[in-house]
Amino acid sequence: MTIKPFLEVKEFLDYDAVLTATCPMCHKKFDITVNRTDLAQWRQGKLAQEAFPYLTPPVREQLITGTCGSCFDELFKNFE
Numbered sequence: 001m002t003i004k005p006f007l008e009v010k011e012f013l014d015y016d017a018v019l020t021a022t023c024p025m026c027h028k029k030f031d032i033t034v035n036r037t038d039l040a041q042w043r044q045g046k047l048a049q050e051a052f053p054y055l056t057p058p059v060r061e062q063l064i065t066g067t068c069g070s071c072f073d074e075l076f077k078n079f080e
C-alpha cells in the first residue's frame with residue numbers, strides 16, 4: 001500500500017505498521033515502525049509531530065518529505 005511516492009506500508013502487525021521510506025536523494029530504504037491508529041490519524045490530517053510524538057524529528061522528516069537524516073544534514077550543510 002502506497003501512502004506517498006516515497007512512503008509505503010511494508011506490513012501491518014497487530015498494533016503497529018511497518019513503513020518503508022525511500023529517500024529521494026540517496027534512494028536508501030528505511031523501515032519506520034508506527035502505531036496503526038497514529039498512522040490513520042496522520043493520514044486524516046493530524047500533524048506528524050502530534051501523531052507520532054515518539055519518533056525523533058529526523059524520522060518524522062522522512063515521513064513528511066522522505067529525506068533521510070544524513071541527506072538532510074547534507075542539504076543543511078550546503079546552505080551555510
Ligand SMILES: [Zn+2]
Binds near residue numbers: 026027067068071
Ligand atoms: Zn538519503
